[in-house]
Amino acid sequence: MPFIPHTEEDVKEMLASIGASSIEELFDEIPPDLKTGALTRVPPGMSEMEISRLMLERAQADGFYLSFIGAGAYEHHIPAAVWQITTRGEFYSSYTPYQAEASQGTLQLLYEYQTMMASLTGMDVSNASLYDGATALAEAALMAVRQHKTSRRILVPRTVHPAYRKVLHAIVRNQDIEVVEIPFCPESGQVLLEHLEPFGQEDFAALVIPQPNFFGVLEQVDAMTDWAHKKHSSVIAVVNPMSLAMLVPPGEWGAQGADIAVGEGQPLGIPLSSGGPYFGFMTCKHDLVRQMPGRIIGRTVDLDNKPGFVLTLQAREQHIRRSKATSNICTNQGLMVTAATIYMSLLGPEGLRQVAAQSHANMLQLTEQLEKLPGVKRVYSGSCFHEVTLTLPGPVNEILQALKEQRILGGLNLQEHYPELNNALLVCATETKTADDLNKYSEMLGKILKKYG
């Protein structure tokens, strides 16, 4: 019996102790008409050897590609130690650290994580993570509305990741919160003050600022932050944590800094893995800490005055406050944060800066090479971090298909999300790409594009 240790002898003794004649008798309080027939669509069990063969075949069928897709999930090198330590049973199979004395490993790690994330984003405090970047944005919007008290409007530029906007909308509409979309400049690919102004006539709880934005372009974060603060509204930064090794952190945007910073933690040591599990991070200014959702770890002492760590400010949470909690969220993404903390420790400040700088340089190099091809142009004038929007001289899907036949995934077709963007491709290059990789891509694209010349 898979994973069930009982011998026949055990079962006999256990039933005798209970005073029951069979295991089936233990289900005698379930009304007979509710009892299920056989499971017809569950296949028979397999041995570990058999399922290993099946999974290996499926994995091999999927294979590997040279990928230039980014759009919110990024390929970075992950040091071998990260997942070897993370999947140790003591991290992998432990429970949420409610019993602090039996969970100091996880708790201390989370405290270290909070410290690293607060510093990376330039904010005062961090929670212990949320599900992913998109839900973190939605939680930040709810938080800003609670803080503002009168307005239930959130201003969200169309340069924010389209999936994040969808998730935000799906979650906040249940609480009668209005999400207002802000247009962007078709030349620079940024949101300019002239785009914001018309939306500032009426009160709003928060302005969301992506950095870099979905097109890979860097927004003018200082001006946007100051504009929102002048209107007495909060600023929610949506940032790529890897970019913060090079870019001004949200806590330093404008005169006062953003109020809440959120984002997708995946670039920090989490494999792409078809979209998850990743983790959302959230940091904020100190005065907002009691509005924060999710787990928060604090340092304290034990009865002998020895330092230790506990879950704190639990009075915000669902298991204490029930219907009055700041969110219904229960777990965080503990194991993912374990990996991210080990990743950041192994790279250190200089390592992280190098990964960011190399990614940025590779994007510039690739852009230069691709722009030499006839009909390939950058769409936006704004500077980029490690992603760029290009226009191609032919239908993007057809070109991507041709690249795929050469085992290259050339990027993301933007038209599905932005109908006005004809033949536009979002391309990403990280530090994992070598000069040979970049050459292979530009040469292959050059060959394919001849057809459209």
Added chain:
Amino acid sequence: MLIFEHSRPGRRNRSQFSTIKAEKQNIPQNLLRKSPMLLPEASEMDVVRHYTRLSQKNFSIDTEFYPLGSCTMKYNPRACNALAMLPQFLARHPLAPEDTGQGFLACMYELQEILKDVTGMAGVSLTPMAGAQGELIGVMMIRAYHEARGDKKRTEIIVPDAAHGTNPATAVMCGYKVVEIATDKEGNVDMAALKAAVGPQTAGLMLTNPSTLGVFEKNVSEMSRIVHDAGGLLYYDGANLNAVLGKVKPGDMGFDVIHINLHKTFSTPHGGGGPGAAPVGVAERLLPYLPVPMVAYEKGVYRWLTEKDVPHTIGRLSAHMGNAGVLLRAYVYVRLLGAKGMNRVSEYATLNANYLMAELSKVGFEIAFPTRRASHEFIVTLKEIKEKTGVTAMNLAKRLLDKGYHAPTTYFPILIPECLLIEPAETESKETLDAFAAAMKEILVEIQEQAEMVKSAPHDMPLRKLDDVKAARELDLTWKP
């Protein structure tokens, strides 16, 4: 010692650095970071040692027995992890074309189909990333259903007082008012209270069955009739599905929507608090509202179902498709078990719970519902012990840590005073249960003979009792150099 205290300026892990210097740079000066990052500068070995040592300060299923009620702490098979981490699966980008991921999508499609069968529901979406998110999505579908019918008077969700805190918190996040109903002496939902609470304002009822009191709601069919007659829908919180896996299908009990905690019943790891995964299943009438994406199989090809295919969907609740890697682990687990293995899960979980309940009762502990069968869990109450000796459920829980056992769930459900909710999953052997019962008996003796010692437990852990009040009053949430 914190990782930051291992840091020395200028220490580098060269093997993690690129050998090529990044030369091109084109970021405006005003956007470049000037302030330092508080990350450690430590050697690879220091980092490996530090986090290995931290791991050793944790209890875990791989090292200790976790009789943690309503959490289903069963063994997490290593094969599930190894096979979900095959390099091709890890490397696959979420936005890669469908034809480059047919192997992965096949696993997801089959998991959807298996979960439909197990739950008796008409459709399943795998996207929810945790139990609480599964609940949120479930209640959002209830709301979408009523709204689509132009039925706008339904403003309330009914929740039993024994429910998980996430239930009422979720209902509020969906814009509903929460109506709590009481439990009767036998641990069932009070039918009179239910009848009184139900009306044209009822959007739905959220129910866990077997309940968190460790008993099966015998009147579930009647409850279903009452709520449905009033036009409300029934939500099944799958927290305790392990107790009835393969025995009862929530669909057959009349539920319209359900979430399944894969990190409980389907053995994906708890990971120190996530990531979970909680697919939602629905009956026929809620099919149009399921969250996207889902996986379809047509003419031999797997593809994503999106907003175009499911126009009335409540939408997307994650940036991609949810916790794909967790779903892969659950898939491997269900294939290892097969249909018969799933039946055995609930049988042996129930056997373990009833056996441990009998043994603890014989040792002298008071069982909260002694006339009832345990489902896969049961409640011990220390009400009398506390009155006589001042020893609380929390004290006993901490003393168990000293003896090498993780504490049961304490003070939940809140309606039972000084309670321990105990769930010995099916993967635990009789010897483990016997040893646990013996440890509980020892503590009972200690309570009689040295109550003060028990009250100040733990004594043998790396730290003694931690000061929660200080933690909340003098907030120290980040290390400062």
